[in-house]
Amino acid sequence: MIEAHELSKVFSDKKRGDVRAADSISFRCEPGQIYGLLGANGAGKTTTLRMLATILSPTSGTASVAGFDVVREPAQVRAHIGFLSTATALYDRLTAAETVEYFGQLYGLDSATIARRTSEIFKTLDMEEFRDRRCAKLSTGMKQKVSIARTLIHDPPVMIFDEPTNGLDVMAARSITDFIRQCRDRGKTVIFSTHVMTEVEKLCDRIGIIHGGRLRTEGTLDDLRKRYAKSNLEEIFVEASGDGR
Amino acid sequence: MNLRNALIVFRKELRDMLRDKRTIRSMVIIPMVAFPMLFVVIGWAQEKFSGEAEKEVSLVMVYGGEDSPKVVQALRDFPGIQIVPYKTDARQEVSDKTIRALVEIPAGFDASSGSSPANASIDYYDSDTRSELAKEKLQKFFDDYRVHIAREALIARGLPTRLLEPFTVDAKNVAPPAKVGAAIFGGLIPYLIIIFCFTGAMYPAMDLTAGEKERGTMETILTSPVARTDLVMGKFLTVVVASVTTAVLSLLSLGITFALTKRGMFGGAGSTRQISIDPAALVGVVVMLLPIAILFASVLLSVALFAKSYREAQTYVSPLIFIVIAPAIIGTLPGIELNWKTALVPILNTSLVSKEIIAGNHPWTLMAAVFAMTCVYATIGIVAAVRMFNREDVLFRV
Numbered sequence: 001m002i003e004a005h006e007l008s009k010v011f012s013d014k015k016r017g018d019v020r021a022a023d024s025i026s027f028r029c030e031p032g033q034i035y036g037l038l039g040a041n042g043a044g045k046t047t048t049l050r051m052l053a054t055i056l057s058p059t060s061g062t063a064s065v066a067g068f069d070v071v072r073e074p075a076q077v078r079a080h081i082g083f084l085s086t087a088t089a090l091y092d093r094l095t096a097a098e099t100v101e102y103f104g105q106l107y108g109l110d111s112a113t114i115a116r117r118t119s120e121i122f123k124t125l126d127m128e129e130f131r132d133r134r135c136a137k138l139s140t141g142m143k144q145k146v147s148i149a150r151t152l153i154h155d156p157p158v159m160i161f162d163e164p165t166n167g168l169d170v171m172a173a174r175s176i177t178d179f180i181r182q183c184r185d186r187g188k189t190v191i192f193s194t195h196v197m198t199e200v201e202k203l204c205d206r207i208g209i210i211h212g213g214r215l216r217t218e219g220t221l222d223d224l225r226k227r228y229a230k231s232n233l234e235e236i237f238v239e240a241s242g243d244g245r
Numbered sequence: 246m247n248l249r250n251a252l253i254v255f256r257k258e259l260r261d262m263l264r265d266k267r268t269i270r271s272m273v274i275i276p277m278v279a280f281p282m283l284f285v286v287i288g289w290a291q292e293k294f295s296g297e298a299e300k301e302v303s304l305v306m307v308y309g310g311e312d313s314p315k316v317v318q319a320l321r322d323f324p325g326i327q328i329v330p331y332k333t334d335a336r337q338e339v340s341d342k343t344i345r346a347l348v349e350i351p352a353g354f355d356a357s358s359g360s361s362p363a364n365a366s367i368d369y370y371d372s373d374t375r376s377e378l379a380k381e382k383l384q385k386f387f388d389d390y391r392v393h394i395a396r397e398a399l400i401a402r403g404l405p406t407r408l409l410e411p412f413t414v415d416a417k418n419v420a421p422p423a424k425v426g427a428a429i430f431g432g433l434i435p436y437l438i439i440i441f442c443f444t445g446a447m448y449p450a451m452d453l454t455a456g457e458k459e460r461g462t463m464e465t466i467l468t469s470p471v472a473r474t475d476l477v478m479g480k481f482l483t484v485v486v487a488s489v490t491t492a493v494l495s496l497l498s499l500g501i502t503f504a505l506t507k508r509g510m511f512g513g514a515g516s517t518r519q520i521s522i523d524p525a526a527l528v529g530v531v532v533m534l535l536p537i538a539i540l541f542a543s544v545l546l547s548v549a550l551f552a553k554s555y556r557e558a559q560t561y562v563s564p565l566i567f568i569v570i571a572p573a574i575i576g577t578l579p580g581i582e583l584n585w586k587t588a589l590v591p592i593l594n595t596s597l598v599s600k601e602i603i604a605g606n607h608p609w610t611l612m613a614a615v616f617a618m619t620c621v622y623a624t625i626g627i628v629a630a631v632r633m634f635n636r637e638d639v640l641f642r643v
Contacts, residue, residue: 012638055467056637075470083468089461093264094257105253106469134264150465 001189002029002052002158006061009047009213021047023213024061029191029206031157034184036204037193038237044213045193046085049162052191053083066158066189079107082151085162092136096127096146099135100153107154114153121149141172148179159183161192165199177203197233207233211241246478250471254479262449262483271448272487276441276495281502295374302327303345303379306335310350316365316390317350323386326379339370345379424605432577435530435599437499438492439573439592440566442538443545445491446484447562450545453480455558458550463640473634477546481630484542492534496527529602533612536619537595541569543626547633550640572596588614591622 009022022044029035039045050056052063054074063070066080090099097118104114122128125145130138135146151159161180165173180203183190194200200207201221208218217224217240221233228236262268303326310317321328332338335347347368357363367383370376396406457463466476545562552558569592575581576596583597594615601608633639 053468055464056641075472078468079470081468085464087461088465088468090465091257091261091462092460093261098260102253102257103469106250106471108470 001031001067002027002035002063002065002191004028004048004052004061004063007048007051007058007063008060009044009051009056010059020213022051022058025210025213025215026061027206027208027215027218029189031189032184032187033205034180034190034192034203036200036207037191037210038195038197038200038207039193039210040195040241043210043241045210046087046162047213048210049083049085049160049191049193052077053081053160054078055083066156079154080156081158081160082154082156083160083162084147084151084164086164086166086168087162088147090135090143090146090150093134095132095134096138096142096149097122097131099146100149103150104153109154117153117155118149121152125149140168141175144168144172144176148176156188158189159191161190163193163195165194165196197237201233209237209240216240247472247475250475251478251482254471254476255482258449258453258480258483259486262452262487265449265452268448268452268487272445272491273494276491276498280495280498284499284502298375298378301375301378303375303382304329304343305379305383306331306338306344306347308335308347308349309352310354312352313350313355315355319390319393320348320386323382325382326386336368339368339376342370342373342376345369345373345376346383348383431600431603432596434496434527434603435596436573436577438496438530438534438599439537439569439596441492441495442488442534443541443566443569446488446538446541446545447566449487450484450542451549451552451555451558451562453483454546454550455552456555458552458640459554467640474631477627477631477634481539481542481546481627484546485538488538488542489531489535492538493531496531523603523605526603526605530599533595533598533602533616533619536616536623537592539623540591540619540626543623543630547626547630550630550633576600583608583611583615585611585614589618591619595619 004025004027007022007025008020011019011021013019025044025048027035037045037048047056051058051070052065054070054077057071057074065077068076068080070077091102094102100118100121101114104117109117122131125148127142127145127149130142133142135143138146159180161176164176164180168176177199180190180192184205192203204221206218206220207224209216209224217227219227224233224236224240225231228239230236230239305320305326305328307317307320307328308331317328320326329344335344338344339347349366349368351363351365354363354365365387367380369380392409395409399406399408454463457466467473544565548561548565549558552561572590572593573596576593577600581587581593581597583594583601587597588594588611598608598612598615602612
């Protein structure tokens with residue numbers, strides 16, 4: 001479960017002064033649901049997700065992730081989430097297996113659990129062939145699989161994806177969207193940000209449209225269609241981004 | 246701090262670092278291969294070129310001496326000197342280095358010998374090794390010739406020639422080899438170790454901070470439950486290990502190279518100078534250098550973390566080497582002593598205390614003070630590094 005309450009983040013910028021990257025964002029995402037945060041570049045998606053992952057601390061407001069408060073219990077929050085984005089790269093000089101083992105250790109798992117989980121995940125994702133190959137030598141698709149394995153090693157109840165398909169080819173992007181769907185099917189709470197309308201339409205149970213740091217509207221796709229009297233998500237997005245209804 | 250997590254990060258960073266060619270190059274290859282090569286090449290070049298100059302027969306012109314055939318003939322017979330016909334621009338030829346020296350023999354030189362002193366002169370070119378060697382040979386010739394004339398005069402008067410040498414002097418070295426070594430290397434070794442400590446820490450510090458930001462792995466690790474203090478400590482331990490390893494390997498490598506090329510480096514084959522360094526003193530120096538390695542690691546991590554990329558980190562870190570070199574050089578200067586004031590100056594204090602240890606002196610109170618002060622500075626450095634890792638504007642600087 002994720003519950004964001006009036007989450008705000010203000011950055012100080014020498015040229016622009018105080019920049020409100022996220023402004024009083026509130027929403028709720030249930031287990032077994034995919035919540036899509038839809039917004040243009042610079043809308044505040046990454047800032048919001050980074051606050052949920054406790055990489056950034058909110059200027060005001062708070063959020064509860066898997067029952068832990070992001071301000072008061074950041075380590076507990078991080079221990080119960082899997083965070084994946086195209087910005088979260090892999091260590092080039094570690095092998096796929098070493099990478100997953102390293103994160104397993106940091107999540108506090110014992111060696112036997114790490115070995116068992118790694119074996120399961122590597123089988124499921126068909127990674128056995130390149131388990132001892134260094135990440136620098138892997139293809140983009142293989143790297144994506146290692147990143148997924150890294151986020152799954154501790155079997156987190158909450159998954160956070162920040163534009164996970166950005167810059168990926170069709171096949172690699174498809175494997176990610178399949179993976180997101182599987183997470184929901186296993187009962188995990190899933191939030192993911194994107195600016196790709198089709199991904200939202202295909203995957204999301206609830207959608208939040210974010211623009212200028214503010215959550216302009218949210219609901220199921222049907223809710224939004226009724227609210228804006230439009231069937232096309234792109235048109236809904238444009239209108240919601242513009243009028244703030 | 247969670248020691249378990251810090252050690253997990255440390256083990257991973259160490260493994261990662263040992264697979265990084267740049268770090269291996271600066272930590273192992275340069276100290277173990279480049280320095281010995283450098284010394285061997287310098288030794289070889291020195292031996293080759295100075296050896297050639299010493300073997301050369303010096304071309305000399307003689308002005309005058311027409312009425313003094315004895316001295317001219319003796320000069321002609323002197324080994325290592327060849328007299329060439331005199332030209333009017335003889336001085337210019339010395340300047341042009343076509344001949345090595347010009348000897349002027351005053352009129353009546355042979356006749357005046359033994360009575361009123363005659364004044365011969367040598368024109369040579371200072372700073373030209375070959376000309377200086379010719380001057381030395383000519384001076385030796387005239388010294389020998391002076392003794393020869395005096396001996397003949399004594400014999401002619403029926404006096405004993407031992408009057409020429411009423412006494413002899415023997416010089417004996419009482420300094421033990423370790424003290425001679427301390428005098429020669431006392432300043433150099435701490436200076437080198439301080440520089441090696443710094444350069445050994447430079448590359449891993451940049452790679453583990455700015456390098457991680459550039460490659461996108463910093464965000465990955467920040468999403469794990471590891472606390473930022475544990476993350477800093479893991480990285481920091483890695484940089485300290487790299488720093489100390491570089492310094493120790495460099496020292497070891499220099500020691501081996503020195504032992505192997507000692508004869509060539511100190512006075513040639515004929516040198517009987519005994520030089521050694523007390524190994525216990527070296528261990529003492531390494532102990533004193535631990536806190537400075539910690540200080541360097543923490544400062545470098547803090548500074549390099551501020552950069553967005555490895556390249557940018559290099560522009561921040563490179564100027565720091567001058568801040569390190571300045572006190573390290575001052576520490577090697579004669580007259581700069583370890584006292585309660587210099588004990589407070591970071592880097593300089595370590596340089597001076599290391600000099601004292603190598604010289605066999607143990608001012609325990611000052612040593613403890615230097616160690617404690619450097620530990621204080623190192624702690625400030627670690628606190629600064631932890632703070633930097635907790636600053637969002639530094640970690641996510643755009």
